[in-house]
Structure formats: C-alpha cells, structure tokens
Amino acid sequence: MARRDRVVGSDPVVSEADRTVDTAAMRLPHRRLSAVVAGALAASLLPAAGVSAASPDFPAGFEGYHTYAEVGAEVGAVAAAHPGIVRRFSLGRSYQGRELWAAKVSDNVAVDENEPEVLYDGGHHSDEHMGVEMALRILGWLADGYGADPRITRIVNSREIWIVFLVNPDGAEYDISGGSFRRWRKNRQPNAGSTYIGTDLNRNYDYRWNSGGRTSDNPQAITYAGPSAFSAPESRAFRDFLASRVVNGRQQIRTHITFHELGRLVMWPYGYTTADLPSDMSADDLASLRTIGRAMAASNGYKPEQASDLYLTSGTTRDYAYGRYRIHSYTFEMSAVDYPDDSLIAAETGRNREAVLYLAERAWCPYSILGAATTLARCGVFDDDLEVGRGWRIDPAGTDTATAGAWRQGNPSPTAQDGAKQLDATPSGRYAFATGLTAGASAGAYDVDGGTTSVETRPMTLRSTAGQRLTFAWTFAHSALSTADDEFRGLLIPASGSAATVFLVRGAAVDRDGAWRTASVALDRWAGQMVRFRFIARDAAGASLVEAAFDDVRVTRPS
Ligand code: 0X9
Ligand code: CA
Ligand code: CA
Ligand code: ZN
Ligand code: CA
Secondary structure, eight states, X not given: OOXXXXXXXXXXXXXXXXXXXXXXXXXXXXXXXXXXXTTOBOBOOOOSOOOOSSOOOOOTXXXXXXXXXXXXXXXXXXXXXXXXXXXXXXXXXXXXXXXXXXXXXXXXXXXXXXXXXXXXXXXXXXXXXXXXXXXXXXXHHHHHHTTTSHHHHHHHHHOEEEEEOXXXXXXXXXXXXXXXXXXXXXXXXXXXXXXXXXXXXXXXXXXXXXXXXXXXXXXXXXXXXXXXXXXXHHHHXXXXXXXXXXXXXXXXXXXXXXXXESSOEEEESOSSOSOSSOTTSOHHHHHHHHHHHHHHHHHHOOEEEEHHHHOOOOSOHHHXXXXXXXXXXXXXXXXXXXXXXXXXXXXXXXXXXXXXXXXXXXXXXXXXXXXXXHHHHHSSSEEXXXXXXXXXXXXXXXXXXXXXXXXXXXXXXXXXXSSBSSOSOOSSSSOEEEEXXXXXXXXXXXXXXXXXXXXXXXXXXXOSSSOOEEEEEEEEEEOTTOOTTOEEEEEEEXXXXXXXXXXXXXXXXXXXXXXXXXXXXXXXXXXXXXXXXXXXXEEOSSOOOXXXXXXXXXXXXXX
C-alpha cells in the first residue's frame, strides 16, 4: 500500500500533485511512520463540498462494520431489549448534526447511584472503524452476560459503565461514502480561511493543546489541532460529558479506554512529554497506570508503553482525561493490519474482553493495584492529592478575616526568612493548599496577615465500620514574633451536631521552619456520619510571619 503521507511537526509537506489521502501513516507505530517516504503530503485535499444525503454502506468485505445509522439502531435495540440495565443517550451533535450516541449500563440504570464509573469510547478517528465495533461489542457483552455470567452480573450491578460509540460520525460517514475508503481521519468541520476540512479530534482537547509533537497547526495536516482547543463540537461534547460526571466535586469516572487503530498497543499518559513522571503526574499514578496497563497488555497480547514512546502528541483525549481529572485513562491501538476487513472484527474485539472487564473492576480504586498499604491509605471515602480541583471551598462560611495569605491550591513558591518558611516541594505531585502560593518580594509578602483563612471539603459520608482515620500532610511555619494566637487548626464538621477540633498547632515566640509532617486522626466517633473537614490558618494578636500548607488529605479505609 502506498504510504505517501507524512507529518513533520507543525510543518506538513504537501504535494499539490498528489491528491491521494493516506491518513494511515499516522496510524502506524513510530518505526513504520519514520520509514514513510519523505516529500509526500500530509493532508486531505478532498473538496469541501458534498456529504451525500444517502446513507453509505461499507465497501465490499467490510459490510460487517456498523455505519452511523446502524450504530444508532443497534444501541437503541439493545437498550429496548434490556431497559433495566441499558439506557441510550446522546452526548450532543456532531458538526453536521449527527447524534453522538452513547449508552449507560448499570443496574437501576435510570438512577445515578454512588458506584464507581468506567468509560469506553471509539471512533475519535473516523478511519479507525474497529474502535466502534469494540464499543458495540462491550455493550453486547454486558447486556447479554447480565444474569448469565456471574462476573458480568457483578460488574453491571456494582459499576456505572459509559460507552461512547462513535465520537466522529461525520468523518466515519465520509470515510465510506465513496465506494472505497477515503482514509478520512478528522471531523468534517470547515476551517476558516482554508479550503481544507477537518480537525483531528485527538488533538483538540485542551490539555497542553497544540504544544508540539505530531500535532499540527496547519488545517491541511491530518493532525490539525483546530484553531483553538475544543473548537470541534465533538470534542466539546466529550468534554462536557466528562464534566457532567463530576458529582459533589469528584469525578466519578475512574478508568477509561479510548479505542484507536493501529498497532496493538496499550498506552498510558502522557503523550505530550517523554518524561515518565513529569510534575503533573504523581508517583502513585504512574505506578498504578503502568501496572494496570501492563496487566491489560498481558491479557490481550498488545504492547504496553507510555503514549509518548510511540511519538509525542498534544491535546489528546487520554492526556485530557488524566491531566484534568486523574482518570486512569488508556489508549488502545487495535489491529495488526491497516483497514482490517470484517472477518477480523470478532477476534480483534474478543481479545480485549479480559482487559475491558478488568478495567471496569479496577474502577473502584485504581490505586488498590499497588498493594494492601496503599489500598488502606487511598481507597477510603475521601482521597485528594490536591493535584486537580475536587470541589474545595475557600471561606465557606464567609467568616474569613485575613487580609493576605488566603488559602490557594497550586504550586507553592519557596520562601525563607531565618530558614525555610513556605516549602517548594509538596508530598505528592506539585500542588498543595498553601496560605498564599506566591513568594513575593520578601517572606512576609504573602503569608497570613490580619486574621483567619479557611478552606473546606465537600461533605462525605464516613463508613459505619471502625478504624477510619483522617490523614494529611501538613506544615506550619512562623517567625519568632509569633504567639499562641497564631494557629493551624483542623475542624471536623458533622452534618448534625457540633464541630470538633481534630488538629491544632499553635504559634510560639520561636522561629519555626516549615517541614512536612503527617497527621492521623481517629474518626470512629463519627463513623457512619456525614462530615466535612475545614482547615483554618490564623495570624492574630500582632503581625508575625505565618505560613501553613497541607496535601494528601485522605480518609483511610476501616482497618
Ligand atoms: O496519533 C494518535 O492520535 C494516536 N494514534 S493513531 O494512529 N490512532 O492516530 C496515538 C495517540 C497516542 N498518543 C501518543 N502517541 N502520544
Ligand atoms: Ca447502578
Ligand atoms: Ca453514579
Ligand atoms: Zn486513532
Ligand atoms: Ca499534592
């Protein structure tokens, strides 16, 4: 097969003479892509005109694949046959107005139950039809297996499973509309000031959008990132769906696979950097992403690797799902051959059955793969490494009086005055809550001044069993001008009953440098209750240098 496409960074080389569209090159593992002959084209030079009104079918030998119409009909039929556990819905509409069909699968499917959630999607790239078949096959396994297969029954009863079948329906219809494949990858959205159509939906998410790698800012390129992040209605709809799964400040979806072709790979984040553990990833996340990814690869025979091991990209679905929400998100590149005919669908989807079910099971707490101690620490009713927003409220009661140094979540800058006061490093990742993140001209510029600053979790319901503890990392620093009126306090506020101080460090007339320590508070007294935690820092009774910070707030599992 001719491989005449080539995308080099953001500078695609386009031969005006060569009108052949060969997006397949972008779907090849790095080694084959590098072997592609230079000087060829990058983009699709197909005319903007004409989506045919008639619904096209797949070319001969591929009729076993589902067209857009067949996807909608199939999902609708499964939902109608299994109304108690399958609900069909749409994420919204594509650029050309097609429904972005999705399904929720769970017991009591009409109710948003408090169950771990898992997401699978296919069809971001419209020339990769196997991913759509994969999504449909997952729906079939769950619907048919419910009540018959104990493992499936358990998963459907204890999880909420979301499946998005065809993220790019306009491209998929276009791909098959010519009687043979057009090799169309992008969506079908026109680009202002250009005759070239389409945005690569797997470059259009806003995490490190358009920041290099095999990502282009040229509308001609098959990897065109779009004029701005989320310029495509399809990626916007996917983003809005993810946002809709934030309940009580917490993303409910814990694990995710986005199905692509080609090359039989299981890939974890990130794609935007070759660093294994960049600052926007925590060590526990890397360890669990890798372990789970390798376990899935052991079951399907794919090759496990970090996404950037294939090549660098930016603005991908997977990087967004992890970077924005800390979802354990994977890209699967299916198939060993380009444009696999329909005789290969059953085996290629079937080999992912174990990985798909396994990832649904792991959704209860992906960190549990790291062993008993991590499970105890990180799989309780609350676990926040403060690396992303999870619904904390600053000054929740409107009672704060501090004139400077209010709590902020982010990357604290180091300050020093007679030793370290605000610490640069945080116990996990790069973010924490600190009293003023910036350093300023002097150590006293952004410390707490003039009163209190407070920040609070969303309410959570503690388990009714004994042995849960509130744990968190903390630091409290002050100058020798401090007094016992300065303090760092932790409050437990039950939904009913009075608040209790569960943590307290007071100032004193000595210089105290910052240092991370761990607090551990028994919660048995409040077992089974709904509670919130509030952290209060105070500079009172005369100005002194006061800095506080905390990180890794958790309620451990009952021991
Ligand atoms: O380039 C892509 O979007 C994905 N490959 S495909 O052939 N299906 O187009 C790869 C995404 C994985 N991420 C990175 N390699 N960084
Ligand atoms: Ca349910
Ligand atoms: Ca739910
Ligand atoms: Zn793809
Ligand atoms: Ca942190």
